[in-house]
Amino acid sequence: MSVSVEELLFTIRYRCDTESHLAIRDQTRCSTCNQPCLTFCPAEVYTFRDGAMHVAYENCIECGTCRIACPHQNIEWRYPRGGFGVAYKIG
Template sequence: MSDSTALKAKLGLDIFKPGGEPHIKIKPGMEKDPRLQQAINICPAGLYSTADKGGVVLNIDGCLECGTCRIACGTDVLEWSYPEGGTGVQFRFG
């Protein structure tokens, strides 16, 4: 596993503009779906993790809007949209 503190520090270098509602949500009842488990390893920002009571939780802060979880897990388990205009990550180099 990646060092989560180091990953957070790396994400801390990026510019994020706060938005309203989370733009990606786990569909209700899908928290324990095996397809969602995959996101834990695959998310470049490490935003998916295992909850204490089992199942997967998503913390949207630091989302790079890369799209990997949508491709990997699919839209059956994720409600996926981009953040509202003018919010979210703003790459300075890209």
């Protein structure tokens, strides 16, 4: 039996904090680079619009891909405060 990524993402439960655990260190860097975070984030947390990178931290699945894959090290990533964040139902 094969399970799609979308089906697995649906099983994740998230208790959203009012404080973001993700931040863009330098917005000007995002406006001048090729913005790889728009393609490598499996939860599509990052969007570029109106000349700025926007972070939908509420969608983050805490995989850590962005902190490793950003070639500019322009994403500040930390775990959400205690009691907030992802609760995996499977795996």
